[in-house]
Amino acid sequence: MKIIAAMSGGVDSAVAAARAVEAGHEVIGVHLALSSNPQKYRSGARGCCTIEDSHDARRAADVIGIPFYIWDMADEFHEGVVENFMSEYKAGRTPNPCLRCNEKIKFAAVLDRAKAMGFDGVVTGHYARTEETEDGRTLHRAVDPLKDQSYVLAVLNREQINGAIFPLGDTEKVDIRKEAEVRGLAVAQKPDSHDICFVPSGDNAGWLRDRMGSEVGPIVDQDGNKLGEHKGAYTYTIGQRKGLGLTVPTVDGSPRFVLKIEPVSNTVVVGSREDLAVTSMRGERPIFCGPEIGAAPLRGYVQVRAHGAALDCTYYLDGDQLVAELDQPLLGLATGQAMVIYDNDRVVGSATICETT
């Protein structure tokens, strides 16, 4: 097949591209420039898409022996991911921009463009596996549980899964680094990137405050009693305990947690740990990575964070919403996050959490 290798400049995508070449594909390396004003250098393990990263990607492509180009997707990234990140926070939800980037950029804008240009698919360094089954291709967890990225890929629909190749899902990260050494790739020991690439400082709240201002508002308990003030409701997340700056103690001295963010009234509601408990969640805009499900309840797992636990649940489709009922209550679940349903290690699909009870 003729495929595009999305190369970030990191070790994973470099090895993925090399493996795709070895598998007999005709591979062209592409680095996505996602910032219109890239930094020159990486700072530690944070951020990506610096000029240094694009040089690392080019060097890896040269060592592997494939053509290499840079695609400027800065506008698409800004509109599809960064603006969405801000508007979701503004609406009181907690978005995951990495999922959004996979959904809108890597496996939409890039895959569409690649296909139009005559390529068959896109190979990336994500840790996930696909299997060919009677029901078509399915998406599965990687064998390395610490690196498994199936959660952030669960936004891909069947067509996108069919156009995707994940060569690293069967290998542990430590072995990928060793393989990179053997292949002579200089990025073998390059640190993993963490956090959100466009917030290189790692300070999400500060980043949001710089761009959206900080409008002071009340922090209230569930009865509406004012307990303090906040500097911008969107900088809080559900379940947050630290940094609330409350001066009125609870009767029994127990800590308070953020329960709810009300963007319209710019109010943060706090309460006890017990009040955080969620037993059921509903998600909108469900996407199925493999066969679709119906209204009949099924048993499986739901995961609500990239490296969160897989929680036993019963799941089903209710109209156009995906519902998961948990066996055990979960503390602190924000709307806007993705709920990803698993059938053992197979990804059934995902939806954006819009309601918790």
Add this chain to the structure above:
Amino acid sequence: MSVYLDHAATTPMFDIAIEAMNTSLRKLGNPSSLHAEGRSTRKDVEDAREKIAKAVDSLASEIIFTGSGTEADNAAIKGLFWNSEKKVILVSQIEHHAVLDPAHWLVEHEGAELIEIPVDSSGVIDLDFLRSVVAERASEIALISVMHSNNETGVLQPIADVVKIAGDIPVHCDAVQSFTKVPLSFKELGLFAMTISAHKVGGPLGIGALVLRRAVEIPALLHGGGQERDIRSGTLNAPSIVAFAAAVEAKLYDARKVAALRDSFESGVLHARPDAVINGKGADRLPGISNITFPGTQSDSLLLLMDSQKVSCSTGAACTAGVHRPSHVLMAMGLTDVVSQSSLRFSFGSTNTQADVDYALSVLPDVITRGLAAHSVGKK
């Protein structure tokens, strides 16, 4: 087959230049040394200087060897500015970044005022604009710099008129693309300074020259041994200088043949894609450069597709970490950023043949079709 149509970026070294370079590489001697080896290498360098001077119609002492065309441009722009009490720099909007960026640097760091000379839709500078600025502010202008021909479109500029309008104001001309392609006389043009580069004319990479009028002294960028008129220090790169001269002296560039290939290519493109637009077609151009807009496409997609068909061309514009940006040259000619990003530069050289043109034309229609499809999904 593979077809190289990016000769404006760099062009193959002539065999005669490679041989001259190899001979020189085997030879011992620093041209500044006083012993026999040094004298012998110095003789080679001075022979080369005379050959290059002859080719640009200057005095041999007016040739200052540099490490690149960019270095020569920087030396000229900064040097002429520093040499003057005046603060205004006039450059055309379509200059290479090797001229534009030092000018901007002088604005940011040295209090210069930059005035950019606009161009018309065919890419030729506006002489009336230049005339009126000179008429109003002659006493404030430190230097004027206008390129001999543009590297993206090949459009030739009226340098003789610029010099006439400038009067006593020093004029620098970046002639990197024009040298050996079209007639060029430093003396007849009456320039203060001119830039040339070896690797565009069949010589090696990493050697250029600033042609600087005799008795014009400008401050140095590189200080040290003072080898080149105290304006450029650094051990003279004898093998590259010798090869540069050999390439120039050979006069192997066949302008008529190159222009015929370029014309054949352009008519083939217009036949296959009647909506294609040849930028600068209305003006006098270099023989070898063709800049073409393919409406509804993105040039980085087209370049990838051409490359995968083994045809090497260019998006023409400068890159920031490989990211394609709209061309300041095409934008100055009035194209929008979208249209300017739909343009490719094909540049022809001595090694090209009609078979190259035919092959490039044979792969072009499918490339454009795919490029149109890729761009339309991008806009979805």
